[in-house]
Amino acid sequence: MTIVTRFAPSPTGFLHIGGARTALFNWLYARHNGGKFLLRIEDTDRERSTDAAIEAIFEGMKWLGLDWDEEPIFQFSRRERHADIARQLLAEGKAYYCYASKEELAEMRDQARAESRPPAYDGRWRDRDPSEAPAGVQPVVRFKSPNDGVTLVRDLVQGDVTFANEQLDDMILLRADGTPTYMLSVVVDDHDMNVTHIIRGDDHLTNAARQQQLIEAIGWAVPEYAHIPLIHGPDGAKLSKRHGALGVEAYRDMGYLPEALRNYLLRLGWSHGDDEVISTEQAIDWFNIENIGKSAARFDFAKLENLNGIYIRNADDAYLAALIKPIIERMTGTDLDPNHLKLIEKAMNGLKERAKSVNSLAESSLFLVAERPLVLDDKAKSLLNEEACAVLQRLADRLESLAEWDKDLVENAVRAAAEAEGLKLGKIAQPLRAALTGTTVSPGIFDVLDVLGRDQSIGRIRDAIPG
RNA sequence: GUCCCCUUCGUCUAUCGGUUAGGACGCCAGAUUUUCAUUCUGGAAAGAGGAGUUCGAUUCUCCUAGGGGAUACCA
Numbered sequence: 001m002t003i004v005t006r007f008a009p010s011p012t013g014f015l016h017i018g019g020a021r022t023a024l025f026n027w028l029y030a031r032h033n034g035g036k037f038l039l040r041i042e043d044t045d046r047e048r049s050t051d052a053a054i055e056a057i058f059e060g061m062k063w064l065g066l067d068w069d070e071e072p073i074f075q076f077s078r079r080e081r082h083a084d085i086a087r088q089l090l091a092e093g094k095a096y097y098c099y100a101s102k103e104e105l106a107e108m109r110d111q112a113r114a115e116s117r118p119p120a121y122d123g124r125w126r127d128r129d130p131s132e133a134p135a136g137v138q139p140v141v142r143f144k145s146p147n148d149g150v151t152l153v154r155d156l157v158q159g160d161v162t163f164a165n166e167q168l169d170d171m172i173l174l175r176a177d178g179t180p181t182y183m184l185s186v187v188v189d190d191h192d193m194n195v196t197h198i199i200r201g202d203d204h205l206t207n208a209a210r211q212q213q214l215i216e217a218i219g220w221a222v223p224e225y226a227h228i229p230l231i232h233g234p235d236g237a238k239l240s241k242r243h244g245a246l247g248v249e250a251y252r253d254m255g256y257l258p259e260a261l262r263n264y265l266l267r268l269g270w271s272h273g274d275d276e277v278i279s280t281e282q283a284i285d286w287f288n289i290e291n292i293g294k295s296a297a298r299f300d301f302a303k304l305e306n307l308n309g310i311y312i313r314n315a316d317d318a319y320l321a322a323l324i325k326p327i328i329e330r331m332t333g334t335d336l337d338p339n340h341l342k343l344i345e346k347a348m349n350g351l352k353e354r355a356k357s358v359n360s361l362a363e364s365s366l367f368l369v370a371e372r373p374l375v376l377d378d379k380a381k382s383l384l385n386e387e388a389c390a391v392l393q394r395l396a397d398r399l400e401s402l403a404e405w406d407k408d409l410v411e412n413a414v415r416a417a418a419e420a421e422g423l424k425l426g427k428i429a430q431p432l433r434a435a436l437t438g439t440t441v442s443p444g445i446f447d448v449l450d451v452l453g454r455d456q457s458i459g460r461i462r463d464a465i466p467g
Numbered sequence: 468g469u470c471c472c473c474u475u476c477g478u479c480u481a482u483c484g485g486u487u488a489g490g491a492c493g494c495c496a497g498a499u500u501u502u503c504a505u506u507c508u509g510g511a512a513a514g515a516g517g518a519g520u521u522c523g524a525u526u527c528u529c530c531u532a533g534g535g536g537a538u539a540c541c542a
Contacts, residue, residue, distance in 0.1 A: 010542045045541055102540080109538090118469050119538060140540055158472065167470055167538090175540040182542045205471065206537045229473075229535085236534065264479095267491090271480055274490040293480080295473045296535060303479065303492045313505075354504040364503095414501095429501035441503040 003035030004196045007061075007068070008075075008186070010042040011053035014247025015060030017299070018201065018231045018239060021265040025228060026199045027066045028266070028287040038193055039068040043076045044185055060248040064258050065280070073193065075185050082180035082188050085218065086141050086173045094217045095173055097139035098125040120169030123147075141174035143183075143214055151209045156226040156289045158202065163209040171210055187211050191220050199289070202227035226289050229269055229296040236298060255357030256304065260311040264304045268297045277310055309356040317348035320361065327362035328369065340369045347451040350443030367437040368451065373463035380434035388431035389465045391421055395428065396461045405454040411446045435464035 005026040009019050030037035041057070043049040061068065089095035098121075100108075105121065112119040126144060133139065146165045153161045173184045180188075190198060198208075205227045215222050233239045251261050263278055270293070272278065272286045312320065321344045325336055328344075336344075344351075344365050355361035367374070376384070384392075395417045402409055418428045429445045436448050436457060449457050 008542090012542080042542060048541075105539090113468050116468060120469095161471065163470070169538095172540055177540080179540090181540070186542085201536090202472070203536055204542090207542090209471090227472090232535075234478080238535075267479065269479085274481065276479090276491050293473095297480090298478060300478050300492070306492055309505090356504090418501095424501085426501045433502060439502090443503090445501055 001196065003030060003033040004038065004194050005030045005035065005199055006038040006040055006190070006193060006195050007066075008040040008042050008189075008200075009057050010045060010048075011050060011057060012045065012048040013053055014056045014249065016239075016247055017251070017265070020060065020064060020248050020261075021231060021268065022200055022228065023061060023066050024064070024262060024265055025226075025270075025287075025292070026197075027068075028283055029197060029199060029289065030069075031284045032287045035196075036069045037066075038070055038195070039072040040189060040193070041072055041074050042182065042185070043074055044079070044180065044182060046076070049076075056247060056249065063252055064248060064262055073189065075189060078185070078189060078192075079180055081192070082185050083174060083178065085188050086180065086184060089143065089173065089217065090141060093144070095141050095143050096126055096170075097130060097133065098142045098170075098172075099133050099137045099139045100124060101137075118167045118169075120167070123170055126170060138176040140172045140176050142170040143173050143217070145170050145210070145213050151213055153205070153208045153212060153225060155205070155208070156197075156224055157229075157292050157294060158205060158227050161205065161209075163206070165213075168206075168210055168213065171214075183207065183210060183214065187214050187218070187220075190223060191215070191218075195223055197224045197226060199226040199228060201230050203230060226292070228292055229294060231268060232296045232298045234298055234300065239299060255359030255361070256308050257311045257315065257358065260308040261304065263311070264307050268299070269293045277307070305356050312352050312355050312358070312361065315352065317345050317352070320348055320352055320358070321345040323358050324362035324365060327359060328366065331362065331366065332369065336369065343368050343451060347443060347447065350447040350451075354441075354443065364442070367439065367442065370438065372456070372459055374435075374438040374460060376434060376438045376464070377440075379440045380438055383431050383434040383440065384464050391417075391423070391428055392431055392435060392461050393465055394421070395432065396458055396465075399454075399458055399461075402454075405450075405457075407446065407450040410449050414446070414449070431464075432461070435461045 007019075007023040007026050009015065009023075015023075027037045029035075039061070041054055043054070058072075086095060090097075100121070108122050109119045121142070125139075125142070145168055149165050151163045151165055151168065153163070155161055171183050172181050174180055208225050208227065212222050231239050248261070252258070259280070262280070262283075266278060266283055267276065270287070270291055272291060275282075278286070321341060324344070325341060329335055347365060347368055351361060351365050354364060395414065398413050398417050399410065402413060414428065414432070415425065418425050421428065430440065433442055433445055433448070434440060436442070436445075436452060442448055452460070
């Protein structure tokens, strides 16, 4: 039997980080087993579902590299099929019409709580004759769930979890307006899509018991369940917008590489011995449900950032250059010409060693494309005092006389200059850096000279010298 | 309130009855270095509490505490 997993977000907002992890686990499990990973948009809440959110989910999945098989299923479009099942249940006496008003429902809840009983619908219409129905009230359809006994959910992550059936009331299958509820829809869709493994957040654990009852009543096979722990914010509380509950596109905008985020998310709640940096191939190869932890994990930006740095350092230069191109263009307000892009690519090796985000990478490469004369920051200005400028003047002359702009020749010239001046290399390198980059932080100074080339290097040095 | 789940360094985790409780991030100190990083070396840092089971519990059981989730005509 082929393994089929699915990710089933409701399009009421962006693809948040918790959803992304759920999607990742489903994707990995399917890929690991050579199965299928399906996408289903749970858009039955017409009020809150938006096209923008659907688009954001697709985009987020693509950005993370989580490709799904087959066309996405839109749950709302299957409402007739869902309702059919409800009607079938009705015909079989496994469901019934309920005419209780919202006020009655609220009353039941309050009373149950007051009496320390589970707050549940009391089943008042369960066995009543339809002829008793009040006039003018559109009924809902409720599932006739077992009153006693227990429901055992055999969860791959949580283990065997038992729920007393009296704890679970008769849930609504069809609303008064005839539309199916989530509980009915998921069960029918997962069945029709041949989903074998349901991997989702453990906030659905109780739902699993209810859904299992429904599945059994219909007579279908119960799928495997794996309820994974939720992600918490740094303070241990549920992830909110304040922490990391941002859309994945927010992480992209903060300069995180999708592969770094994916690695981080994978290690959050799942482990493979002491392995930390895990490639996609390894992840697919190693992923299993057994190694998913049972406790909630806190989101830690510091670790994400560290991983991001590792992935940036190991990334391909051209790939990174292409990534930062639009960022630089946004920063400078002008389009990058091909020569500049080549320059950036050439400098990338030294640049990426120092970056912890794509954004900071873009920022640190700005000096490469800056127009002369450079705008110097304060620290750079203070480095270029009279004495330093005199040194740079002589250095510029020395560089000017170089037969060719060869990296080694340039380095030798600078070192020779330092020696001639009786200065340590640092004493000459820092003012030089200030003149060449306008800042006090950059890749190695010889790399900078090499990448910038003769004209820019000498020009920038001369620009920095007053008069 | 009721039901369910969770609990090892600050954080993510390893350990599947016997370990000096390991690794990673972060932090501290040092080395390398033309800046910043990188890299390297070293360090501080943990079994929530209490009972049991056992020759022996971080590991198994129970209780307590703390945290989380679910309790909708949302998904």
